Amino acid sequence: MRVMGVDPGLTRCGLSVIEGGKGRQVTALDVDVVRTPADQALHRRLLMISDAVEYWMDTHRPDVIAIERVFSQQNVSTVMGTAQAGGVIALAAAKRDIDVHFHTPSEVKAAVTGNGNADKAQVTAMVTRILALQTKPTPADAADALALAICHCWRAPMIARMAAAEALAAEQKRKYQARLKVQRARLKAAK
Amino acid sequence: MRVMGVDPGLTRCGLSVIEGGKGRQVTALDVDVVRTPADQALHRRLLMISDAVEYWMDTHRPDVIAIERVFSQQNVSTVMGTAQAGGVIALAAAKRDIDVHFHTPSEVKAAVTGNGNADKAQVTAMVTRILALQTKPTPADAADALALAICHCWRAPMIARMAAAEALAAEQKRKYQARLKVQRARLKAAK
Numbered sequence: 001m002r003v004m005g006v007d008p009g010l011t012r013c014g015l016s017v018i019e020g021g022k023g024r025q026v027t028a029l030d031v032d033v034v035r036t037p038a039d040q041a042l043h044r045r046l047l048m049i050s051d052a053v054e055y056w057m058d059t060h061r062p063d064v065i066a067i068e069r070v071f072s073q074q075n076v077s078t079v080m081g082t083a084q085a086g087g088v089i090a091l092a093a094a095k096r097d098i099d100v101h102f103h104t105p106s107e108v109k110a111a112v113t114g115n116g117n118a119d120k121a122q123v124t125a126m127v128t129r130i131l132a133l134q135t136k137p138t139p140a141d142a143a144d145a146l147a148l149a150i151c152h153c154w155r156a157p158m159i160a161r162m163a164a165a166e167a168l169a170a171e172q173k174r175k176y177q178a179r180l181k182v183q184r185a186r187l188k189a190a191k
Numbered sequence: 192m193r194v195m196g197v198d199p200g201l202t203r204c205g206l207s208v209i210e211g212g213k214g215r216q217v218t219a220l221d222v223d224v225v226r227t228p229a230d231q232a233l234h235r236r237l238l239m240i241s242d243a244v245e246y247w248m249d250t251h252r253p254d255v256i257a258i259e260r261v262f263s264q265q266n267v268s269t270v271m272g273t274a275q276a277g278g279v280i281a282l283a284a285a286k287r288d289i290d291v292h293f294h295t296p297s298e299v300k301a302a303v304t305g306n307g308n309a310d311k312a313q314v315t316a317m318v319t320r321i322l323a324l325q326t327k328p329t330p331a332d333a334a335d336a337l338a339l340a341i342c343h344c345w346r347a348p349m350i351a352r353m354a355a356a357e358a359l360a361a362e363q364k365r366k367y368q369a370r371l372k373v374q375r376a377r378l379k380a381a382k
Contacts, residue, residue, distance in 0.1 A: 042293075046278055047285035070271060080261060083271050084278025087237055091279050094238035102233075 001156065002029070004062035005149030006053070006089050007141045008070070010036055010045050010081035013089075014145030015053065017060045018131070020153035028131040030060060031142050042084070050088045057096055065093045066152035068144065069102040101159065103151050108144070111151035123147050192347065193220070195253035196340030197244070197280050198332045199261070201227055201236050201272035204280075205336030206244065208251045209322070211344035219322040221251060222333050233275070241279045248287055256284045257343035259335065260293040292350065294342050299335070302342035314338050 007014035016031040034052040036045035057065075067089060070082045093100045106116035112126045124143040128136050130150060137143045198205035204227075208220040225243040227236040248256075258280060261273045284291045297307035303317045315334040319327050321341055328334045 041291065043281035043285040043291040046282045050282050080274050083274035084281065087275025087278035088282050090234035090275065091237045091241050091282070094234040100232065100234040 001064065001153065002060065002062045003149040003152045003156075004056065004060060004065045005145040005147070005152065006065060006067045006086075007144040007148060008049075008067060008082050008086040008089055009078075009141065010042075010049070010085055011038060012139065012141045013049050013052070013085060014141030014143075015056055016142070016145035016149050017056070017062055018146065018149040018153065020156070024154060026131060026150050026153050028133065028146060030056075031137055031146055033139060033141050033145075042081070046084060046088050049085050050092060053089050053092050057092060057098065062098060064099045064101060064152065064156075065089070066148045067100060067102050068108065068148055069104045071104070101152055103148060103155070107155070108147050108151040111154050112147045192255065192344065193251065193253045194340040194343045194347075195247065195251060195256050196336040196338070196343065197256060197258045197277075198335040198339060199240075199258060199273050199277040199280055200269075200332065201233075201240070201276055202229060203330065203332045204240050204243070204276060205332030205334075206247055207333070207336035207340045208247070208253060209337065209340040209344065211347070215345060217322060217341050217344050219324065219337060221247075222328055222337055224330060224332050224336075233272070237275060237279050240276050241283060244280050245283050248283055248289065253289060255290045255292060255343065255347075256280070257339045258291060258293050259299065259339055260295045262295070292343055294339060294346070298346070299338050299342040302345050303338045 001020040003018055003020060005014075005016040005018065013034040013036075014031075015034060017029040019027045019029055021027065034049060036048045040048075067086055070079055070086060090100050103111075109118040109123060110116040112118075112130060113122050115122070118126075120140045120143070124136050124138075124140065127133070127143050127146045127150065131146065137146055192211040194209055194211060196205075196207040196209065204225040205222075206225060207222040210218045210220055212218065225240060227239045231239075258277055261270055261277060281291050294302075300309040300314060301307040303309075303321060304313050306313070309317075311331045311334070315327050315329075315331065318324070318334050318337045318341065322337065328337055
């Protein structure tokens with residue numbers, strides 16, 4: 001499974017692609033940070049991000065995109081830009097019929113370090129070790145994008161099991177309601 | 192000037208196009224609300240909105256897009272979806288080299304009703320009167336999209352004056368710094 005990890009942002013947007021193998025085996029294929037100038041209009045910055053992300057998707061052809069889920073507990077204006085960038089990235093995936101999954105920062109930290117409250121240095125250190133990189137990925141956005149992709153690789157089997165369980169529950173509900181409908185019709189006919 | 196007004200949202204996204212004439216003259220050309228099903232994945236909903244907005248832009252060929260500026264003081268999860276939808280809409284404009292302006296809800300209310308704290312009913316009533324519509328636009332998202340476009344039409348001259356003043360100030364600063372550089376060079380040479 002080829003996963004593209006994205007740490008969305010207007011000023012810096014971290015991008016990574018990793019390949020998941022057997023078990024917990026993961027290999028880094030690419031990592032970079034896209035920057036857009038702060039003095040540009042918002043819609044032009046979003047276009048720069050969209051162009052870069054579309055190029056990555058068409059070059060690396062990932063099976064799935066893992067994006068960091070934004071929370072509004074941070075700085076208000078930053079969060080809005082991050083959400084807008086995330087929307088543009090999810091759109092690029094939808095246009096190519098690539099699945100998108102969102103992971104919260106604590107899910108990502110817990111996946112790679114075992115601690116949902118790990119700091120940036122711990123995440124970077126673990127990402128470097130897990131992927132057996134020669135040097136630490138910098139800036140933090142690059143390490144975060146790699147951590148996101150690793151997190152998705154490792155959570156994917158669980159996500160698939162949960163989706164299967166949900167589908168089964170929906171199917172059972174549908175069958176139950178169909179049976180109920182038949183019984184009601186019989187009762188009505190008997191009256 | 193043809194203005195496309197957008198009240199962004201995942202569940203309901205209000206779209207309008209109005210034509211601004213002399214003074215405060217405005218004519219409604221189109222208004223609609225795009226809906227996306229809540230049970231669909233986020234990236235697919237964003238694609239539906241993007242497709243609808245791109246179709247509107249290519250059909251109506253607006254000169255400028257006015258989008259409601261989102262604040263995070265509202266419901267957190269709604270705000271994120273609204274920001275993501277707004278990002279996708281701004282991107283569609285950037286791809287066509289159409290300018291984008293954001294207006295806050297209170298700027299819009301103040302423009303059409305004279306009161307920045309006006310309620311939805313007052314906004315709808317004033318929009319209906321200003322555009323001389325036969326019936327009130329519904330739902331509120333449709334009225335909001337029209338109000339946004341009116342607001343932009345009426346604020347456009349002021350926005351243009353402010354941009355001109357900023358450009359002038361930047362030019363003067365540039366000239367002043369160039370003169371300063373020359374004087375410093377002269378002083379250095381004189382030493």
